[in-house]
Amino acid sequence: MNSPESAGDGTITTSVAIVGAGIVGVATALNLQRKGLDVVLVDEREPGEGAS
Ligand SMILES: Cc1cc2nc3c(=O)[nH]c(=O)nc-3n(C[C@H](O)[C@H](O)[C@H](O)COP(=O)(O)OP(=O)(O)OC[C@H]3O[C@@H](n4cnc5c(N)ncnc54)[C@H](O)[C@@H]3O)c2cc1C
Numbered sequence: 001m002n003s004p005e006s007a008g009d010g011t012i013t014t015s016v017a018i019v020g021a022g023i024v025g026v027a028t029a030l031n032l033q034r035k036g037l038d039v040v041l042v043d044e045r046e047p048g049e050g051a052s
Pocket residue numbers: 019020021022023024025042043044045046047048049050051052
């Protein structure tokens with residue numbers, strides 16, 4: 001499995017960057033990671049806050 005790479009200066013290199021860790025973003029990230037892609041998921045709030 002691939003992993004995102006950090007340059008140590010705050011720069012991250014990844015195949016897929018998903019902005020928004022709601023249920024849609026989390027599900028998309030999980031599916032892409034299971035297919036072997038390196039994924040970075042970012043959110044300005046707590047991940048998954050909207051769904052119960
Ligand atoms: C008032 C209300 C109550 C609800 N109650 C429930 C409930 O009890 N149970 C339930 O299952 N569903 C509930 N829902 C529905 C549920 O919130 C949505 O169906 C579901 O969360 C949508 O998921 P989403 O991933 O599309 O979007 P969201 O959950 O909205 O996720 C989008 C994410 O993107 C992030 N984001 C947006 N812009 C940026 C940016 N520029 N930079 C970084 N991050 C960003 C946000 O912080 C957010 O976390 C409710 C909805 C509302 C409006």
